[in-house]
Amino acid sequence: MNNNINENEFLDWNSGFIAEESNFVLLPAGEYPFVVTNLERKIYDGNSDKIPNGAPYAEVTIEVNGNEGKTSVKERLYMMKKFQWKLTEFFTSIGQQVVIGQAFSPNWSTVVGSRGTAELEINSYMSQGQQRQNNRVKSFKKPATNQSTFTQQPQQNNSFQQQGGFQQPKQNNGFQPGAF
16 A cells, blocks of 8 residues: 555546555454554444444444454444443453443543454455455453553543433543543
């Protein structure tokens, strides 16, 4: 990929473009360290029996390095009670202190740049009549207790207020509402 241009820069219909090969890498199933490279707040508006329209979710992009190369995997973290287990799994994996059975207020402002470990699987699907594959997160793993790479976050105020469809802490604690 040509690093001299912004990836989001628009191309001109009449000027053409620079030919590039796909940089897609399919990693074998297994456990890999990752770093969170992006986080976006979104609202689901698809067609599913499991997820109702209007459900808020965080779409996290993780970068994973394997022997075959580097790939990015997107994962949806739905802000729904039935998916609290997955939110717990994710935040535990990136080193935020989660106590099972206790209220938890995630520090969203520290998610991008956080590191963890995930078990990836190979997902097979049909697209435009062709069989395709990609990587998908099977589970997020707990950090090793003796690993200094994973730092625990300070205890946060567990009182909540509803804001923009997501639960946010009432006290600032370094969190900036609207910044994710």
